[in-house]
Amino acid sequence: xxEITQSPRHKITETGRQVTLAxxxxxxxxxxxxxxxxxxxxxxxxxxxxGVHDTNKGEVSDGYSVSRSNTEDLPLTxxxxxxxxxxxxxxxxxxxxxxxxxxxFGPGTRLLVL
Amino acid sequence: SQKIEQNSEALNIQEGKTAxxxxxxxxxxxxxxxxYRQDPGRGPVFLLLIRENEKEKRKERLKVTFDTTxxxxxFHITASQPADSATYLCALDQTxxxxxxxxxxxxxxxxx
Numbered sequence: 001x002x003e004i005t006q007s008p009r010h011k012i013t014e015t016g017r018q019v020t021l022a023x024x025x026x027x028x029x030x031x032x033x034x035x036x037x038x039x040x041x042x043x044x045x046x047x048x049x050x051g052v053h054d055t056n057k058g059e060v061s062d063g064y065s066v067s068r069s070n071t072e073d074l075p076l077t078x079x080x081x082x083x084x085x086x087x088x089x090x091x092x093x094x095x096x097x098x099x100x101x102x103x104x105f106g107p108g109t110r111l112l113v114l
Numbered sequence: 115s116q117k118i119e120q121n122s123e124a125l126n127i128q129e130g131k132t133a134x135x136x137x138x139x140x141x142x143x144x145x146x147x148x149x150y151r152q153d154p155g156r157g158p159v160f161l162l163l164i165r166e167n168e169k170e171k172r173k174e175r176l177k178v179t180f181d182t183t184x185x186x187x188x189f190h191i192t193a194s195q196p197a198d199s200a201t202y203l204c205a206l207d208q209t210x211x212x213x214x215x216x217x218x219x220x221x222x223x224x225x226x
Contacts, residue, residue, distance in 0.1 A: 035216075040122070042203065042218035043158070058213070090157050102148070103214060105157030 002027040006091050006106040014114055019078040021109050023091030030096040032074040033103065034058075034066060036087040043090065049074055050096070081113045116142045120204055120217040128225055133194045135220045137187040137204030144206035147180055149189050152201045152219065161202075162189075194224045 004025040013019050025032065030051045035043040045058030047066040055066050063085060065077045078085055089109045094101035119138045127133050137147070145166050150158035164171040164180045164187070171178045177190040191198050204217040 033213075040218060042118075043216040045213060045215075048213060092157070102160045102163065103158075105159070108155070108157050 004091060004093055004104055004106040006089075006109050008109060009107065010110045010112075012112045012114065013081050015081060015083060017081050019081050019111070021076045021078075021089055021091075021111070023074050023076065023106060024072055025091075025093040025104070025106075026072065027093055027095075027104060028071060029093035029104070030071065031094040031101065032068070033092045033094075034064070034074065034076045035090045035092065036060065036085075037090060037108075038087050046076065046089075047074075078111075081111075083113050085111065086113045087111060116140070116206075116215060118204055118206060118215060118217040120202075120220045122218060122220070124221040124223055126223045126225065127194055129195060131194055133191040133198065133222055133224070135189040135202050135204075135222065137189070137217055139185050139206055143182065143185075146207045147178075147187050148205040148214070149176075149178055149187075150203040150205060150216075152203055158203055158216075191222075194222075196224050196226050198222060199224050 007022045033048045034046040037043050044060045046060055046064050047058055049055050049068040052068055068074055091106040092103040094103045117140045148163045149161045151161055152158040162178045164178050166182055175192045179188045201219040201221045203219040205214050
């Protein structure tokens with residue numbers, strides 16, 4: 001069965017360190033998204049990609065970067081982790097097309113920045 | 115700016131009753147609206163999509179309405195069960211692109 005996975009599921013890091021969160025999908029979807037979820041804010045879009053070598057900034061992209069070298073993977077990098085980046089991170093994917101496609105979410109990565 | 119509001123207070127209902135959750139939006143006119151379910155420690159799971167020209171959509175015990183005049187969607191779960199306890203997220207397409215914006219969700223508790 002097709003799926004979307006994230007790793008690690010839990011991560012503790014220190015302020016200033018570089019951290020990379022992995023996202024891998026086997027749906028063969030062109031669209032991939034990274035969100036963070038914090039209490040009271042819901043899901044906020046960090047970065048998104050509509051295909052290989054395409055990346056775009058979302059509403060809360062400062063301090064984060066992504067790269068898309070193949071269809072299956074969209075790793076999220078925190079260049080220099082800050083305590084404000086403590087959150088739960090979700091990766092999602094959807095098919096290409098016109099309109100609003102259903103998004104398929106990964107299980108999430110819980111990140112704690114000390 | 116575009117804004118989605120869902121009731122931040124948890125909704126507590128008795129098993130067998132109908133649960134009704136509300137999603138209000140302001141400052142734009144989305145063409146689509148979706149509802150997702152999220153269980154603790156898991157990612158959201160898609161439930162239903164409704165288009166602006168559809169007033170109502172049903173799937174088993176679920177019903178969604180979309181009132182573009184009131185800028186509101188209602189999500190109903192009939193004959194609710196304890197297994198329906200979860201957080202329900204409303205999501206709308208964002209003007210000018212294929213991105214989605216999500217509400218903060220409403221927590222539903224169904225008591226046996």
